[in-house]
Amino acid sequence: MVDIGIKGVSFSYGDSPVLHHIDLAVGKGEMVALLGPNGSGKTTLIKLLSGVLRPREGEIHLDGSSLSGLKRRQIAQRVAVVPQQFHMPFAFTLREVVLLGRTPFLSAFSDEGERDRQIVDRVTELMGIEKLKGRFFNELSGGERQKGILALALAQQPKLLLLDEPTAHLDISHQVEIMELVKGLNKEQGITVIGAMHDLNIASLYFERLVMLKEGRIFSDGTPAMVLTEQTIKEVFSASVQVIEHPSVKTPHIVITPDRS
Amino acid sequence: MLSRLMRNRRTVLIIGCLFAVLAGCLLLAAAFGAVSIPPLEILKMTLNKLSFTHFVSTWQPSDETILFQIRFPRTIAVLLVGGALASAGVLFQGLLRNPMADPYIIGTSAGAAFGATLALMLPIGLYFHGFGLVPLAAFLGALGAVFLVYNLARVGGKTPVISMLLAGFAVSAMLAAAMSFLITMSDRLQMRLHSVFSFLMGGIWANDWSQIAMVAPIIVGGILAARFLAYRLNAFSLGEEGAAYLGINVERDKLTIFALGSLLTGAAVSLSGLVGFVGLVVPHAVRLVLGPDHRLLLPVAALSGASFLLLADLLARTLLAPREIPVGIITALIGAPFFIYLLRRTRREYAF
Structure with missing residues (x-):
């Protein structure tokens, strides 16, 4: 239902740059996960897509119209965000x-x-x-x-649903439940989903396309099998892992190997 | 359709009842004092005055003077102050997402008091073409203090309750010290010491219609305007970022809500001096009974605040009659224990 074009987008908090010339196109009805270590810029990219932050450079297009030309209210009529958690002070x-x-x-x-x-x-x-x-x-x-x-x-x-680590504070059964619901919305209602995901295995199971960020740049972009390789994870996260095949759904599954040298 | 009608009927019923309660409190407050005037006579006199009726006078002419020159200005001022403070409380609490934000506690009132003291010090009359510099200075002081407290309390884009209370306390203490300094140093203030003290303790000041006529439109207009911010305040309960996701123009609306809260506080302080805890107790009690939806909370708190302060002021005038206790002392005696109770009850939630 929506086409998203991110063209040459850079962003910095004060003097510290977070994103460098990001180019990314997401088609209607796609379900895309943004991956990367803390500080790689995935949450910032979600905030830029939601219009809460404005890019320092470059442009974000939503269905052909520039996000910077839309009012907050107009963006919120098209784009919704699911954050980690809300604290609700009143009953x-x-x-x-x-x-x-x-x-x-x-x-x-x-x-x-x-x-x-x-x-x-x-x-x-x-x-x-x-x-x-x-x-x-x-x-x-x-x-x-x-x-x-x-x-x-x-x-x-919304036509575009943004997720900012939506399962970060949940136990495993609720993680699955939330992701199943999101997947259902994507499949049945055609809502485009872009999610910053912390858990690589959840991302591998529920997303068709993964975008790996490293230090504010896109490191790799493709199917889970293309992105989640031992080599990529070593280079992006500086972590030694083994990637095996999920026993039932055949997606890549990351196994942490304890250091027993 | 039916459920909506029912909902609106409930709202109309609640608001209607509260108007009736307020009218009752007003009548009660007008009836008692140094001289008691029977409520029925008050009604007759008022209707006559408004030229609706021509009841034959069964009352002393002096009663009429007391009612229209002393009682009514006082009670109307009390009503306005109560409504304004309760509304300001709701605005600050909603915006800061903190049920303990009260104009008194977060330093707004101290700012208003400081402004008013400065104005009292100036070598011009208390009233300046009917409208004193005092209300204006109180308003500017309120606005200045709230921005100072808010910025001091802000840590990493958030306004945690503990840092806000501390900042409010620090700013209030600083302003109180500055005020004491001014009182000590200024001969003019020494001469007006009684005014200064009754101001600080919330001795209701206003005793002439002209001042009320000036401030009433600000307060009534402010309370009505606040109602239009209600759905935005509801969105703010998700936090500034959550509100932004819902299309709220956060910085603009924050400024509007702060300015309106400060306007109401400043206007109230200019009529009554410092009256604390109304903005804390009343919204909290209303939330307990009717829930936190600002669309109902705002009008209900305004009406309840007015009734509450009328009763508190009635106590202040009659408890030790003929002596009069400043109403700020009554509200503090009710409000401070309530605040401590609130602080203890929510301690876990706010991780004190």
């Missing part, structure tokens, strides 16, 4: 939190309407959390909260 219910996803469509003079509430009902059902709607968001488990945040992002009815 909002899950329903109220998901409804926040309709913010880009509200104005100061009109509150949410029937249509917005229908969307909330639909996305909570899609995430399998419709029974929790009346519960306080803060009292939900980590996995339930993350599904709530995913529902919030979906309530924006």
Whole structure:
């Protein structure tokens, strides 16, 4: 549903450069993982794509229109972000939190309407959390909260879904659950997904295309089999690993080898 | 459709009830004091004054003077201050995502007090063409203090509660010291010492309609304007980054909300001096009962704050009658233990 073009994008926080002349094109309905060690620039790239940060150089196009020409609100009507976690200081219910996803469509003079509430009902059902709607968001488990945040992002009815390490704080069953949900959205609704991923094996299992970043530059870009090689991981992460084939789905699987020399 | 109607009906019902409660508190506050005036007579006098009715006078002419020249200016000022402080509390708490942000605690009030003290020191009258320099200076002081506290408290793009409380405390202490210095050094302030002290303790000042007429539009307008920021405040509860993801223009809206909160605080302080804890206690109590949705919280807190302060002021005037306790002392006696309770209860959550 969306074409993303990143052309010659550079970014720096103050004097420290983070991204150098990134060129990347993502087609409609693709599911792309950004990989790389801490500080490689993957989260920064997500923030640039969300329009929260603006590139110092270069341009990002979304469906042919430049992101820099769009207002924050217009971007939020097209692009949604799922961060690691939200801290919620007040006792909002899950329903109220998901409804926040309709913010880009509200104005100061009109509150949410029937249509917005229908969307909330639909996305909570899609995430399998419709029974929790009346519960306080803060009292939900980590996995339930993350599904709530995913529902919030979906309530924006985005064409592009950005993930910023969405499974970082979750235990293994919820990691799988969240990624299955995201994969389903990508396959069934054709939502383009770009995710900064911490876990290489999760990325290998759920993404068709991996983009490996090293020190703010694209190091390699391709299928999991192309990107996740022992050589690449050694060069990017300075870590010695073995890459084996996943026993059932045949994707590359990274095995950490303890240093027993 | 039905659920929406029901929702709106609930909102209308709640707001309606609170208006009724406020009217009751206003009547009660107007009735009692050094001289008691029966509520029924107050109603008759008021309706006559508004030329709606022509009830035959059954009251002393002096009662009418007391009511319209003393009681009503005072109670209307109290009502405005209560509404303004509770609204400012909601704005600061929503923006800083911290239920303990109160104009008093985060230094806004101290800034306003410092501004007002400076204005009192100047070699011109307290009132300057009806509208004193004092309210203006209080407003600028409030704005200055909140930006100072906010920037001091900001660590790595976040505003943690502990650093905000510390920054608020530090700035308040600094401003209090500066104020004491000014009071010691300035002969003019020495002469106005009583004004200064009743200002600091929240002795409600306003006793003439002209000042109220000046400040009322600011406060009423500010409270109405705040309601239009409600959905943005809801988005801010996800944090600045989360709000930005939802299309909020974070820097612009932050500035708007801060300025509006400071405007309301400054306007309130110019009427009453420093009255603490209204902005803390009232929004928190409302959140406990009705939840944190700012679209309901803002109007409800404003109305409840007005009623709360009317009752507190009634206590202040009648407890030790004929002596009068500054209302700031009453609200602090209720609010400070409440604040400590809040701090202890949320200690784990905020990792003190």
